[in-house]
Amino acid sequence: MNFSFVNIWSTRNKIRFENSIRQISGMTLLEIKSTLNDTKNVLSNWQQFDESHCAWTGISCHPGDEQRVRSINLPYMQLGGIISPSIGKLSRLQRLALHQNSLHGTIPNELTNCTELRALNLSTNFFSGEIPDIGVLSTFDKNSFVGNVDLCGRQVQKPCRTSLGFPVVLPHAESDEAAGKPSHYMKGVLIGAMAILGLALVIILSFLWTRLLSKKERAAKRYTEVKKQADPKASTKLITFHGDLPYTSSEIIEKLESLDEEDIVGSGGFGTVYRMVMNDCGTFAVKQIDRSCEGSDQVFERELEILGSINHINLVNLRGYCRLPSSRLLIYDYLAIGSLDDLLHENTRQRQLLNWSDRLKIALGSAQGLAYLHHECSPKVVHCNIKSSNILLDENMEPHISDFGLAKLLVDEEAHVTTVVAGTFGYLAPEYLQSGRATEKSDVYSFGVLLLELVTGKRPTDPSFVKRGLNVVGWMNTLLRENRLEDVVDKRCTDADAGTLEVILELAARCTDGNADDRPSMNQVLQLLEQEVMSPCPSEFYESHSDH
Numbered sequence: 001m002n003f004s005f006v007n008i009w010s011t012r013n014k015i016r017f018e019n020s021i022r023q024i025s026g027m028t029l030l031e032i033k034s035t036l037n038d039t040k041n042v043l044s045n046w047q048q049f050d051e052s053h054c055a056w057t058g059i060s061c062h063p064g065d066e067q068r069v070r071s072i073n074l075p076y077m078q079l080g081g082i083i084s085p086s087i088g089k090l091s092r093l094q095r096l097a098l099h100q101n102s103l104h105g106t107i108p109n110e111l112t113n114c115t116e117l118r119a120l121n122l123s124t125n126f127f128s129g130e131i132p133d134i135g136v137l138s139t140f141d142k143n144s145f146v147g148n149v150d151l152c153g154r155q156v157q158k159p160c161r162t163s164l165g166f167p168v169v170l171p172h173a174e175s176d177e178a179a180g181k182p183s184h185y186m187k188g189v190l191i192g193a194m195a196i197l198g199l200a201l202v203i204i205l206s207f208l209w210t211r212l213l214s215k216k217e218r219a220a221k222r223y224t225e226v227k228k229q230a231d232p233k234a235s236t237k238l239i240t241f242h243g244d245l246p247y248t249s250s251e252i253i254e255k256l257e258s259l260d261e262e263d264i265v266g267s268g269g270f271g272t273v274y275r276m277v278m279n280d281c282g283t284f285a286v287k288q289i290d291r292s293c294e295g296s297d298q299v300f301e302r303e304l305e306i307l308g309s310i311n312h313i314n315l316v317n318l319r320g321y322c323r324l325p326s327s328r329l330l331i332y333d334y335l336a337i338g339s340l341d342d343l344l345h346e347n348t349r350q351r352q353l354l355n356w357s358d359r360l361k362i363a364l365g366s367a368q369g370l371a372y373l374h375h376e377c378s379p380k381v382v383h384c385n386i387k388s389s390n391i392l393l394d395e396n397m398e399p400h401i402s403d404f405g406l407a408k409l410l411v412d413e414e415a416h417v418t419t420v421v422a423g424t425f426g427y428l429a430p431e432y433l434q435s436g437r438a439t440e441k442s443d444v445y446s447f448g449v450l451l452l453e454l455v456t457g458k459r460p461t462d463p464s465f466v467k468r469g470l471n472v473v474g475w476m477n478t479l480l481r482e483n484r485l486e487d488v489v490d491k492r493c494t495d496a497d498a499g500t501l502e503v504i505l506e507l508a509a510r511c512t513d514g515n516a517d518d519r520p521s522m523n524q525v526l527q528l529l530e531q532e533v534m535s536p537c538p539s540e541f542y543e544s545h546s547d548h
């Protein structure tokens with residue numbers, strides 16, 4: 001009798017306890033909702049009197065554990081506002097994905113209470129300030145925060161600065177478990193001591209700083225990190241990526257401002273390209289953007305930071321961005337040999353003839369760069385404008401794809417078809433021409449056309465086939481049907497071997513398939529090129545290995 005009473009009593013208590021946990025989780029989520037600006041009303045089913053919060057949009061719970069919240073998954077929701085510190089009450093939170101929203105404010109320290117947090121994606125928002133480098137938050141790297149230009153801290157390898165501009169020494173607090181929890185008293189003493197020390201340091205440093213600055217400008221500091229420099233007088237702003245431009249901001253801005261017509265190396269759909277030579281002869285290409293972009297400067301700069309974080313041998317590095325009062329400039333590595341388009345089609349005297357192995361190397365490197373954009377970048381990058389003038393070459397004939405990410409950044413959906421098609425007729429997949437919407441498979445089509453251009457040495461709009469009502473793909477198919485393989489290859493390229501030529505033509509045919517679904521992915525293209533073209537004797541290799 002007594003026993004069952006105890007049982008009933010504890011069951012009731014358990015239910016009460018579970019209910020209260022449930023209520024706390026639900027209430028916490030509502031507190032979080034209250035600091036978000038839900039413009040699209042995606043959180044409309046987060047309602048106070050719901051039985052359970054586990055079915056709310058973006059929420060999943062630990063099964064059978066008093067409905068404690070396991071994951072909050074709300075990317076691409078156009079959410080504004082801030083992350084409420086209440087998030088720290090969700091102690092069993094394992095995944096927080098809020099990327100690609102418009103959230104701002106700082107990343108709350110309270111997030112460190114979520115000690116089970118294993119996946120965190122706050123990328124591409126407007127968060128600012130220092131990322132707490134303690135507890136669980138110290139376990140995430142830059143991928144969790146990329147695309148928030150105003151965040152700083154160890155995780156994004158960007159030192160925080162005090163209002164005076166000094167780098168802040170970031171606290172590398174040991175985790176509570178490792179260090180043992182200090183008492184509140186000790187914490188108080190420590191904080192007090194640190195505050196006094198900090199204050200003394202600030203006073204000494206500001207004294208030195210004012211004295212130093214009167215002699216040398218603040219701008220004389222070296223670039224070591226992704227760094228922003230805003231000139232308060234004018235609307236000038238410089239952001240550098242990749243962290244290793246060895247020039248002061250004033251040096252760079254001065255050079256940018258002095259670029260003139262003599263420095264122009266060409267112009268394209270997005271603007272004029274200049275050659276900028278620094279005092280130590282370091283050379284950069286500067287693209288002056290002559291389009292206005294739809295969104296705010298903030299959104300533009302945030303997207304640029306993502307492009308600036310992309311780093312691959314076969315992509316042209318974006319080194320920086322400068323907003324001057326009258327123009328916007330992108331700073332890239334300078335590729336001295338120029339574009340594949342120049343090498344194949346321009347009759348300049350210094351033109352270098354491309355032999356077959358150069359062409360294969362360019363095909364492979366370009367495939368590597370494009371596969372990286374499609375399959376390794378997050379968010380993935382569809383180039384939208386693959387063509388020979390966007391393949392730049394270095395002294396070793398290594399190709400570097402340029403202009404990646406710009407189409408999405410600078411071309412609005414409505415104007416897409418006319419603007420892009422104007423510059424790249426002949427490279428565009430039929431479905432892209434029709435809908436104006438680019439996909440990875442439309443890039444694959446353009447890559448197929450590029451392969452044909454490498455083989456034939458002809459532009460995809462060459463008059464020899466355009467006047468017969470064909471494009472390069474149709475022309476190629478006609479020649480192949482008539483078995484005229486020898487007429488296909490660029491006459492200037494005398495060392496093409498039949499084996500690799502067939503592989504390239506076969507691959508180009510698959511890439512330019514009229515049906516996008518039947519085209520290979522760039523990873524498949526790359527695999528095929530590596531296996532069939534770059535391995536010296538693939539068939540012999542397989543034969544000798546199959547004996548075992």
Ligand SMILES: Nc1ncnc2c1ncn2[C@@H]1O[C@H](COP(=O)(O)OP(=O)(O)OP(=O)(O)O)[C@@H](O)[C@H]1O
Pocket residue numbers: 265266267268269270271272273285287316332333334335336338339385389390392402403423
């Ligand atoms: N990083 C660079 N290094 C050296 N030359 C460059 C660089 N970027 C561009 N160029 C040169 O500047 C010229 C214009 O390039 P840009 O990319 O603006 O135009 P495009 O490729 O011809 O057309 P689109 O704008 O449609 O891509 C090209 O001739 C190219 O060779």
